[in-house]
Amino acid sequence: MTAGPPSLTQDEVSSSPTRCRILATAERFFREIGYQKTTVADIAKTLGMSPANVYRFFDSKKSINEAVVERLIGEVETLISRVADRPGLSASERMREIILALHRDSIERITAHPRIHEMVEAGMTESWEVCSHHVERITAVLARVIAEGKAAGEFRVADPAHAAGCIQTAILRYCHPVLIVRCPGDVAPPIDGMIDFLLGGLRAG
Amino acid sequence: MTAGPPSLTQDEVSSSPTRCRILATAERFFREIGYQKTTVADIAKTLGMSPANVYRFFDSKKSINEAVVERLIGEVETLISRVADRPGLSASERMREIILALHRDSIERITAHPRIHEMVEAGMTESWEVCSHHVERITAVLARVIAEGKAAGEFRVADPAHAAGCIQTAILRYCHPVLIVRCPGDVAPPIDGMIDFLLGGLRAG
Structure with missing residues (x-):
């Protein structure tokens, strides 16, 4: 001792x-x-x-980072849960607003603190559970809105949780701090066009 | 001098x-x-x-890397152009095969040479034009197959080039060496489910 x-x-x-x-x-x-x-x-x-x-x-420094990343993830979750609960909007409109909120939030954080991606990269390398837990929680919010849209007849996907996973994966380019930092030019479609395409997928089922 | x-x-x-x-x-x-x-x-x-x-x-070493990455990109392009031209398959089938080929090719290269992502990261940081040129060429192949699918009545998207950009962006998680290396756990949907979702988007238009 x-x-x-x-x-x-x-x-x-x-x-x-x-x-x-x-x-x-x-x-x-x-x-x-x-x-x-x-x-x-x-x-x-x-x-x-x-x-x-x-x-x-x-x-360890790793444990400190896990707690910091955990707090940051909590903020993102609160942000999008609030959009998911916004009254008077269709499920498609809320999906669009959630994706835009995730995108804007990532851009703002990185613009304000360009070194923030180091924290996230370290989290991904050293503490993958924290990241995978984050992905699950964001997916859960998306899945809830998709299920509501399905109940309302807006969407026809068979499995809202699966569709939520697809959408979250599809928008990585716009929300993942590492990709935002490392892909300086813009070769991806504008985010609104991407959202239109993905909503098409939800409607098609 | x-x-x-x-x-x-x-x-x-x-x-x-x-x-x-x-x-x-x-x-x-x-x-x-x-x-x-x-x-x-x-x-x-x-x-x-x-x-x-x-x-x-x-x-410079940077110029050497650009030439190496350029060669590697040429190989990937040849690979998927061959799939795009395969006779007897519908456009949906060829899209699926192209995405699977891009995915398998990335996995194989990284498994064989785990340090290959350093080359790619350096390329992204130092020579973005090479990467953006790559993205354009892959998008062109996807756009061609989508346009053929549209002509055949399989797809209803208005703009094949835009849809191609969306699909290429959506599959980054499965094909981008940096993401493959840095996201060890698998929180993304299995690739076949993702392809189904994206083909739904193409059919919906």
Whole structure:
């Protein structure tokens, strides 16, 4: 056993204001100087604490990133759930608005913080579960709107969950931070045309 | 002016067997030790020539990569053009076969040479024109098959070129080396289900 601060219970860890400050600081570092160049020592120093104290809350930089990415994913989910619940719009209209919201949100985040894709790339490489969980949750929102559109006679797809997976995969080019950063020219169709095409697929069944 | 071997005419450069040997050697290095770690000096040494001689044919490692990627793209184009021309198949069947061929080809290349994505990433970052030219050529083949399907009454899309762009963008997850390497888990729908969905879009118009 190494000497160090006493260990915390699971509840103490997840509800701690210190954990929250570590996350906020880490997120700022990841955004501003990038995930690769940030060290746990930098984060600790900024908070005026020892690296050992940071390790009471997170066992690695990877775990910190997982929590940061998890929070970011929560924001995206909230954003699109709100669009999915918007009253007075058809399912097609809500699908269009959700896809546009995902696209705009990705562009805005990357424009504001060009290094954010490093965080996401690290998450994809080191913590694929976090990413796959994200995909599942976004797919669930899309599937709900598609099922509503099917009930309303707008869409004819047999399996809303499958169609949701297809749509989410089809729009990667417009929403995936890594592709947005790495495909500078625009060889993809404008997003509105892509949405029209995909809505055609939903209507066709 | 720096002293060095005499410069070559454009014709001498592009038809030279030396150029061809440089490309073959570079491609092997990029595949085996990766684009980042390969130097022009390594390539020259393997060929028993001076780096200055390599520079008579290519002005940078970037230019060598462009030529290597260009060759690889030519292979992919030939592959799918052959499928597009296959007699006795409907346009829907040929579209399915083309998408499957693009997918299998990407998987095979990456399985055989896991570092190949470095070449492609470098190409995307340093030589976007090469990539965008590739996208255009693949889109042209898809557009041709879609137009034939439209003429045959199989598809109802208004603009085959636009639909081709949508399909090519929608299948990125299955064909893009960077995504194949970086998305290890499989959260995307199986490719056959995705193709069914996209063919639905083509039929719907």
